[in-house]
Amino acid sequence: MWAQGFSEPGAGSDLASLRTSATLDGDHYLVNGQKIWTTEAGQSDWGFFLVRTDNTAKPQRGISMIVLDLKSPGVTVRAIPTINGECSTWEVFLEDVHVPKGQMIGAPGSGWDQGKFLLSNERTASSDIEKSWGDLKRIREIASQQRRNGRSVLDDPVFAARLQEAELMVQALEWSVLRVLLEAPSEHPVAARASVLKVRGSELQQRLNELMVQALGARSLRVYRRDEAFGDGFHANSLWPDYVPGVTADLLYQRALTIYGGAREVQKNIIAKLAFGL
Structure with a gap:
């Protein structure tokens, strides 16, 4: 398992202001700083981290990318409990962590370009088409079993119309993702299209x-967590069927979808600049 160490307290969407440092000391770098909102860091073995290796260069040009063993001395990983009752995000504290020089990716100062490349691919993938198709299936299963006013929710014409519209939107987004993945000709750069997919997805x-x-x-x-359906904390019955766990917990967690990986407002600025020259 790998973790992505980008965001910091005070440097989320504005990654150019990150402060975690890597100072060359012989054949090692000494890494000091803090990362936050690091998904699944507690379950990860290694991480790839953006660090500052030059304080004199332009902020973007002073950033490098290194990989480090999260079991290294000086690494402390602490869970961040979230409103849905889970702990999928973590803080990572780095104190004089020795990282071999050979574990820097590319040349010192190239981390910003590597991060942009990675995020363009991540934003395309974060539209999460497979999950959306799975969610549509799950919505139908729930709506077919839930009853309201003497009939299933799925038979309610207003709900059915909303579900149909959502399915068309997923289908349209899937074709948009495929166009980017297949490098279809476009007047707009891939970074702008990736941001569109991130916002829409x-x-x-x-x-x-x-x-x-x-x-x-x-x-x-x-609120039942999704994992409670498979543990001792939940027992399905006629009042609480087995499709209940995870639904509201996911709703609470997914408020973060338009923030992590690049906040929606920042993505719209990227689209405005790269696609329309604004």
Whole structure:
């Protein structure tokens, strides 16, 4: 498992202001600083981190990328409990961590370009088409079993229309992702298109989860984590069926979708600049 050490306290969407430092000391770098919102860092073996290796250069040009063993002396990983009752994000503290010189990716100062390349690919993938198709299937399963006013929620024409619209949006987004992956000709750079996919994909995932909560109705008022369906904390019965766990917990967590990986507002600025020259 690998973790991505980019964001810091005070340097989230504005990564150019990151302060974690890597100072060359013989054949090692000494790394000091803190990363935050590091997904699954507690379960990861290694991480790739953006660090500052030059304080005199332009902020972007003083950033490098290194990989380090998260079991190294000086690395402390601490969970951040989130509102949905889970701990998928972590803080990583780095104190005089010795990292071999050969574990720098590329030349010193090239980390900003590497980070931009990585994020362009991540933003294309973060549209998460497979999950969206899975969510649509799950919404139908829940709506077909939930009853309201003597009929299944799936038979409600208003809900059915919302579900149909969401499915068309997923289908349209999938074709847009495929155009980027296949490098179809475009007048706009790939970074701008990737940001469009990030904005559209994250908003659509939130919309699908809201539909799932609507299908669940009053049962959504009780928050069960998804993993409770497979443990001792949840026992399915006629009042709390096995499709309840995870729905509201996911809704709470997915408010972060339009923030992590590049906040929606920042993505719109990227689109405005790269696609339209504004």
